[in-house]
Structure formats: structure tokens, C-alpha cells
Amino acid sequence: MTDPELRVSKIEDGTVIDHISGGQALNVLAILGIDGSGGVAVSVGINVPSDRLGGKDIVKVEGRELSQNEVDVLSLIAPAATINIIRDFEVAEKHRVSRPGEVTGVLSCPNANCITTEAEPIDSHFEVLGEGVRCRYCDTIIRESIADHISVA
Numbered sequence: 455m456t457d458p459e460l461r462v463s464k465i466e467d468g469t470v471i472d473h474i475s476g477g478q479a480l481n482v483l484a485i486l487g488i489d490g491s492g493g494v495a496v497s498v499g500i501n502v503p504s505d506r507l508g509g510k511d512i513v514k515v516e517g518r519e520l521s522q523n524e525v526d527v528l529s530l531i532a533p534a535a536t537i538n539i540i541r542d543f544e545v546a547e548k549h550r551v552s553r554p555g556e557v558t559g560v561l562s563c564p565n566a567n568c569i570t571t572e573a574e575p576i577d578s579h580f581e582v583l584g585e586g587v588r589c590r591y592c593d594t595i596i597r598e599s600i601a602d603h604i605s606v607a
Contacts, residue, residue: 465497468516470538471528476501478531479511481601485527486515494518506534526554527561530587531601556581556590562605565594578605 474482479498483489488496499512519539520528528535529551539547559577563570569591570578580587586597596603 463497464543465495465514465516465540466543468514468518468540469520470540471513471515471520471532472510472536472538473504473506473534474511474513474532475534476509476511478601479513481531481604482511482513482528484601485524485531485604486513486520488515523560525551526557527604529553530557530582531604553582557587560605561587561596561600561603563589563592563594564596564603565589565592568592568594 471482477500479500483496483498488494490496495516497512497514501509502512504510520537525537530553533551533553535551537547537549537551538545556579558579561578561580563578563580565571568578568589570576570589576591579590580596581590583595586595587600588595
């Protein structure tokens with residue numbers, strides 16, 4: 455290897471999610487609906503040394519570019535992440551995630567009495583706050599462990 459920092463080989467086409475907060479890579483895979491059964495080649499680096507973050511996670515997904523909805527949810531658990539779109543082994547696009555003002559249908563409300571739970575056909579809708587999210591329907595605020603409330607598949 456010519457680059458002593460290269461721990462995983464380059465991908466031909468797909469997405470590299472870099473600068474994920476240490477320990478969040480498995481939550482990123484959950485957001486993307488990747489459980490190892492779909493035949494998608496994925497490389498994961500957990501707690502990789504980083505000058506900027508101290509330790510970071512990296513996820514490389516071959517043959518797939520992320521939807522805006524996936525990026526929006528990703529930004530809630532990895533606000534410093536960068537998205538690199540790879541085409542023909544080169545970075546074709548690179549951008550940082552930005553937190554949306556709201557997310558719909560991707561988080562489950564922890565309030566058992568919320569209208570979005572159980573049998574009601576209503577998607578969850580959360581306003582994104584400085585630190586956390588607030589349910590539009592019942593005003594429940596989730597400040598910690600947002601990843602535990604991800605309901606996308």
C-alpha cells in the first residue's frame with residue numbers, strides 16, 4: 455500500500471460516509487437498512503484514528519448513493535459526517551451533512567400515548583432542535599439516543 459492510512463481498499467462506485475462519530479457506524483447501517491443480507495458490499499471502520507474527531511467511524515457502500523431522507527436522518531446521529539459520492543474510483547461529489555428543520559416517518563415517538571404509535575396510520579413528524587428532536591403531535595423531546603428511535607428500514 456502506498457498510503458499508510460488506507461485501511462480499506464477504494465470502491466469503484468458508491469458512497470463513502472466519513473467523519474461519523476465514533477461508535478455510530480452500526481446505527482448508520484441501520485438507517486441505510488443494511489443488515490448483511492442484501493448482497494451489497496459494505497466496508498466499516500470503527501474507531502479509526504482522526505485528527506479532527508480523535509476517533510471516527512467510516513462506512514463505504516458499494517453501488518449505492520444515499521437518498522436525501524437517509525442523509526437527513528444520518529445528520530441527526532453524525533452531524534460532522536461527510537458524504538463522498540464515488541464514480542470510477544474517484545470522488546465525484548463531496549459534501550457535509552446538514553441538519554434538516556424536520557424529519558418525517560423516520561423516527562418513532564417514545565410516548566406510548568402519541569397518535570403516531572400503534573394502529574393510527576400517521577407518520578411521525580419531528581422538528582429538529584439544537585440538541586434533539588420534538589414530536590409535532592405530542593411535543594415529546596428526544597435529546598439522547600436518537601439512534602434508538604430510528605424506524606426506517
